[in-house]
Amino acid sequence: MHLVPAERAGRRIIDGNRVCQAIEAIGEPEAVRAWADRFSLLADPGRLALLLALHRAGPLAVSDLAVATGMNDPAVSQALRLLRTAEVVVGEKQGRIVRYRVTDSVVLELLRQVT
Structure with missing residues (x-):
């Protein structure tokens, strides 16, 4: 659970490995915003x-x-x-x-x- 931000560490977690994989898959918030902006252009x-x-x-x-x-x-x-x-x-x-x-x-x- 090394990727879970401190402000979320106290929440209930079922599968810590998958949570870390999901956090890694999401990536940096700036990159997510860039993709969302691109998709909004196409929407x-x-x-x-x-x-x-x-x-x-x-x-x-x-x-x-x-x-x-x-x-x-x-x-x-x-x-x-x-x-x-x-x-x-x-x-x-x-x-x-x-x-x-x-x-x-x-x-x-x-x-x-x-x-």
């Missing part, structure tokens, strides 16, 4: 649709993403802004057109599992 159907489109079709512009997903341009732009801030996608300017692509390797792997 929105609009953002997930955008990410799936970008993953499968490659770099796309806002207007093309709007047509592909059935969203309007402002909603696509807003979702992409959030995904850019989270460093999940990047926009690459080609003349007057900005095309977006997924760059987060973990999100890419999750998208591969979905498709």
Whole structure:
């Protein structure tokens, strides 16, 4: 029971070995928060649709993403802004057109599992 934090040590424990394995599996709170944040980005159907489109079709512009997903341009732009801030996608300017692509390797792997 060496992994049980002191503030939880007085609680009833049935299987100390498994409790330690569970604590080890959970890992650091910061890592859990990072995963939760990633999953929250994917939990929105609009953002997930955008990410799936970008993953499968490659770099796309806002207007093309709007047509592909059935969203309007402002909603696509807003979702992409959030995904850019989270460093999940990047926009690459080609003349007057900005095309977006997924760059987060973990999100890419999750998208591969979905498709």
